[in-house]
Each structure stands twice: as structure tokens, then as C-alpha cells.
Amino acid sequence: MKEKVVIIGAGSAMFTIGLVADLLSAGMDAELALVDIDPEALAVAENIAGKMVASHGAGVSVTASTDRTQALPGATAVICTVGVGGRRAWEQDVFVPRRHGIFQPVGDTAGPGGTSRALRMIPVMVAIARDVLELCPRALFVNYSNPMTAICTAVRRATGANVVGLCHGVSEVAKYLAAQLGVRHNELDWQAVGLNHLTWFTKVETGGRDMSGRLAEIARDKLECQWVRGNLAENFLDNRQWRRPPGEPEELNPLSWRLMLSFGAFPAAMDRHVTEFFGLQYLREGAYYGRTLGVDSYSFERTIAAGDREYEIMREQAHSGKALDEDFFRHSDGEHEQVIEILGNIRGNRGGVFSANLPNRGQVDNIAEDAVLESPATASAEGMRPIRPAQLSGAQAAVIRNRLEVVNLTVEAALEGSRAKFVQALVLDGAVQSCAGAEVLADELLEAQQEFLPWAVVRGKRLSAIHLP
Numbered sequence: 001m002k003e004k005v006v007i008i009g010a011g012s013a014m015f016t017i018g019l020v021a022d023l024l025s026a027g028m029d030a031e032l033a034l035v036d037i038d039p040e041a042l043a044v045a046e047n048i049a050g051k052m053v054a055s056h057g058a059g060v061s062v063t064a065s066t067d068r069t070q071a072l073p074g075a076t077a078v079i080c081t082v083g084v085g086g087r088r089a090w091e092q093d094v095f096v097p098r099r100h101g102i103f104q105p106v107g108d109t110a111g112p113g114g115t116s117r118a119l120r121m122i123p124v125m126v127a128i129a130r131d132v133l134e135l136c137p138r139a140l141f142v143n144y145s146n147p148m149t150a151i152c153t154a155v156r157r158a159t160g161a162n163v164v165g166l167c168h169g170v171s172e173v174a175k176y177l178a179a180q181l182g183v184r185h186n187e188l189d190w191q192a193v194g195l196n197h198l199t200w201f202t203k204v205e206t207g208g209r210d211m212s213g214r215l216a217e218i219a220r221d222k223l224e225c226q227w228v229r230g231n232l233a234e235n236f237l238d239n240r241q242w243r244r245p246p247g248e249p250e251e252l253n254p255l256s257w258r259l260m261l262s263f264g265a266f267p268a269a270m271d272r273h274v275t276e277f278f279g280l281q282y283l284r285e286g287a288y289y290g291r292t293l294g295v296d297s298y299s300f301e302r303t304i305a306a307g308d309r310e311y312e313i314m315r316e317q318a319h320s321g322k323a324l325d326e327d328f329f330r331h332s333d334g335e336h337e338q339v340i341e342i343l344g345n346i347r348g349n350r351g352g353v354f355s356a357n358l359p360n361r362g363q364v365d366n367i368a369e370d371a372v373l374e375s376p377a378t379a380s381a382e383g384m385r386p387i388r389p390a391q392l393s394g395a396q397a398a399v400i401r402n403r404l405e406v407v408n409l410t411v412e413a414a415l416e417g418s419r420a421k422f423v424q425a426l427v428l429d430g431a432v433q434s435c436a437g438a439e440v441l442a443d444e445l446l447e448a449q450q451e452f453l454p455w456a457v458v459r460g461k462r463l464s465a466i467h468l469p
Helices: 013-026 039-056 086-098 111-135 148-159 169-181 212-223 226-232 254-263 271-282 300-319 336-348 394-416 419-429 435-448
Strands: 003-008 030-035 060-065 077-080 140-143 163-165 188-195 198-206 352-359 372-380 383-386 457-459 462-464
Touching: 003 013, 013 030, 013 039, 013 060, 013 300, 013 336, 030 039, 039 060, 039 300, 077 111, 077 336, 086 111, 086 300, 086 435, 111 140, 111 148, 111 271, 111 394, 111 419, 111 435, 140 148, 140 336, 148 163, 148 352, 148 372, 148 394, 163 352, 163 372, 169 188, 169 198, 169 212, 188 394, 198 271, 198 394, 212 254, 254 271, 254 394, 336 352, 336 372, 336 383, 352 383, 394 419, 419 435
Parallel strands: 003 030, 003 077, 030 060, 077 140, 140 163
Antiparallel strands: 188 198, 188 372, 352 372, 372 383, 457 462
């Protein structure tokens, strides 16, 4: 069967390049249709993909369009890597809350940044889903965009589209845990369930032996490290003056290992993301074991600069008359790698197991039915089907349920165009210190992002809220 793979948001060139490399490596007969509303970014992705295909003489053809309705008919797989507003809008999700003493290392899932991002992402993803249902209803529909849980929840609630959320974070943490345990990755038998970027490892075994006790020992060893003890104290507060040895706190992921001891399971995707679910409440003013979250630990500015730099490299390569560097053809770990493997499992009815974001249809007992959860799923001729994992404890489930309430309010705010529910979501999230502060922060974020929020008409902080189509 010849695949027609459509990438919406193909201007995310690194993902597109990785997917093309995987297509070439697999020897797949496919049409790759690239879609992006930014003509310049689309041209970069198209030129590099075309060079890669031409260089390897593979059975892959490449097309490009700024109009997704031209690309979607006949699609067998639709992959969304959309980032509404790009890195410049993303910066505002982090910089505006920072003025209020809220420091985020990522700002794409939880915290005020993740909520702000959801407001502009959800309407676009809902519109894409409606086009998929109309033009290629049988296609495998995959979302990689963040905030994952909110987007997948909104798409399913508003359209009923069978979207599958994918992220490589859990599998990367599994490799990390295997290394910590001193075993090969393929020797680790694991399961993880929760929310994207907050997923509990409920099963970690090697050779049939439960390794949770050993992980607890490792956690205690790491937390006994002098600089961690010196900064941790009892309340996580006022810890910036302590001088620690050279090295990055993120090398130890101290908050994640602390949660391992407190909740009996290690959380993915480690401190860079987990701090945004827990740390914004406890690590006030961004205080993180002697450094500041998003500033000199998990530097947000460094992340943005790296993205800008990578894009410039892509642009130069795309428009250069020179041959591509060999690095473009080497397989690299990344989110793109799952798609080709999943397609192969579906077409071959192999039943491989992947971590996927799908509705809870009885696979987890103590979480609401239909809540979008990240948990194991099989890929077979029936598509992606969740399987029942090792269950969450009462405490682990309580953490997930609390975060799901924030997700639900965020989804309602985006679908209804409701400032009031945006404020409520910010309050429930826990990063702001007062309801009045949430009101001010909400208005500043809406004003900063109003270009992408047609319902957020800012006039002297008075906003109109209308139902979005």
C-alpha cells in the first residue's frame, strides 16, 4: 500500500527532516505532502526534503502547499506539528508570567504558559480536525503539538475525531531509568500512565523482578548529594544564595527523584517538565536548588536561541546549491521516529506497544472515563488501541485528577472564548498567588497574544468573549 503522509506544520523543519530520514531508511513507497501557512518556512522544508529524496533515489515524492484542504484528500496519515505564532508567540507565554514572578522552563504544557498556548492552539487544531473528518476520515490522525492533553481533549470533544497524541518523552525516560539501573534498555519491562509530561512509571521490572525498591535507593542516594541537601531544606524556599559545586541540577533531576520517594513512582518527563506541574507551587520565584528555573537552569532563552539557530541552518542548507550534510540522513532519536514504526505495525497487524494519548475507556480505574491519558497502546490493523497498564495508586491518581480539572477549564475557555474560564484555569493551576493576580496575568497574556485570539478584543482590559466556530 502506498502511503500518503501529510505533515501540517511542516515548517517545523527538524521534525520534517527526521521523518523524511525515517521514510528513506524504511524504503517506504510514499507521497509526503508538506503543509504550512508560512510560505518561507514551507519552502525550507520542501527544498531540504526534496534534496534528501533526490540524493537517495527513494520511492518518496514530495509536494507542498499552504492550503491543507489541497493536501488532505487521499491521506493515509495526517501528522500535526503546528505551533501557532511560532517561537515569538511562545516567548510571550513565558516572559509575561515571568514579570509576575512565575518562572517556567518550557511553558508549553502546564502553568500560565501552557494555558495561554492552549487558547491559540485549540481553535486551529479543531479546524484541522474538521477538515480531516471531511477529506480523509480513514487516515491515521496524529498530534504532536503541545499542550498535548488539552489539544487532544478539545479535538475529541468538539469534533469526535479519533486523534492520537504521541510524544517520545516516556520512552526517553525509560532509557534514562534503564541507565540508572545499569541495564540495557531492552532489558527493562516498564509501563507508564498519566498525563503527557506527567506520566507515572507504574511498572519497572528487569528479569521479572520489581525494581521500585532499587529506584527508591537511587533516589535517596541522589537526594543525599551535598548541593541537593543544602538547597532542598524542607520547603524549597529561599535557596538561591547557597553555593554549589559546578554542574547542572538537571543532571540529577532532584524533584523527580523526590516524587519517586513521595508517590512511589518516577514521573516522566523529568524535571524540565515536571517542575511546571509541581514546582510552580513550591519553587516560588523560580528557585531551583541554587538556580532559577528557565533562566540559568533549563534556560528558556537558550531553547529559543537554539531553535532560531537550527532554523537558520536549515534555511541556508535549503537554498544552498551544495549537497546536504550527511547528518541529514542519519537516523536520530526523536518524536518523528514513532510514526513510521506505528504505520508499519498497523499495516502489518503486528501489535507493537507504544505510549499514546488516548481516552480512558476503562484501562485506568480511578480516573474519569474518556479523560485523555498517556498510557500503553497497541498498533495493529484496528489502529491504536489502549491496553490496561499497571494501575495508579490513590495518590498518583489524585495528582492526575487535579491536573485534569485544569485541562477541562482550559479546553472550555478555548472552545467558548471565555476570559472568565481562562482566569479560573490560572487560579486552579496554582502558579498565581491570588485571584486578583490571575485577572491581571490573564489580561496581559490575552493582550500579548491577541493576534492569534480572534475573540480576545482588548480595549482597556475589557474583553469580549464569543463562541468560536
